[in-house]
Amino acid sequence: MTPVVAGMSTAAHVLVIVLAAAVIAFIVHLVRSRRLRAKYSVLWFSIGLGLAVLAIFPDLLVEVSDLFGISYPPATFMLLALSFLLILVLHFSWELSRLEDRTRTLAEEHALLRQEVEERLHPPSGGASA
């Protein structure tokens, strides 16, 4: 008889722990190779840690579920995951808007600088409206 933790077999338990460890290892790799900005690394590290804690102590999820009166513990996990993803996507939309705004400003600035350079290199030949 294998010991069962929160409805999981030992094999499933080990699998979850390995997966969580892999996620953390990947985040570490991304941060070390400077492909993930520090501000995002903190965010993802906390997520990785949370996953690891849950993977090692799945009973925690059951206790939290009991606390909120959720009879099916995986639903608690899904709820947390969904809320987190929603907030994250919203944040990315905001970040994208900001980036687009900056790109626009750069494009405008580029156009004006180019106009000035071109008119200095090739002064207008005296068109009526220039």
Add this chain to the structure above:
Amino acid sequence: MTPHTAPRTLVIIPAYNEEASLPAVLKELAEQTPEYDVLVVSDGSTDRTAEISREAGAHVAVLPFNLGIGGALRTGFSFAVRHGYERAAQFDADGQHDPVALDSLLAGIDAGADMVIGSRFTAGGAVTYEVSGIRRRAMRLLEWLVRALVKQQFTDTSSGFRAFSRPMIEHFAVNYPVEYMDSVEALVQACNAGFRVEEVPANMRGRTGGAPSTRRFKLVYYYVRLLVVLVVSTTSRGQRARRVASRSHDS
């Protein structure tokens, strides 16, 4: 940075692939209103828009990719600010605006208005512009919404034939709305920011070249989006100040 001796008025022409109609437009402007400087903002054009405009003697700003009319206009306003223009006008590249009417728009600016809109529909403007049924109803709804938001009656909120005062130019160089259907949002924004906006009749002609810029289903999407933007923008007071702060570059 003012390389020109006495620059007063800048005509801003946003142009996206308008090589077919631009030569005639620029020629007419040079003949009818030679005292005004012309800036063509080539908005990511892939044709000879920039070359043609340069040959016609206009100033040309080339955007590296398409930003939409709002982005092109904002570029024009920045140009006007940096080169010390006191008045500016927005003018279509497709030949539907009459240079002669520019003077009546600019006269409104001299009389104290910050933005003067050339309307296709006010009493006095000859009915030379036809719109289809659904489109007219959509414009009516927009008119009604704008009136409800700014407490002022406008007959042609989406007209792209406009003149601007120096304070308006400075405001728009930073704040001009860059979403599609910018003209309506710009109108509401100007009113809300306390600028004086007026409307004068102006004749419009049919397009002389090029194709209308947007497909119908896309137009509907943008229209709905505009309604949302308008309602939201008037309820968030802090938005403008924040945008100014986040975009505070040298001028």
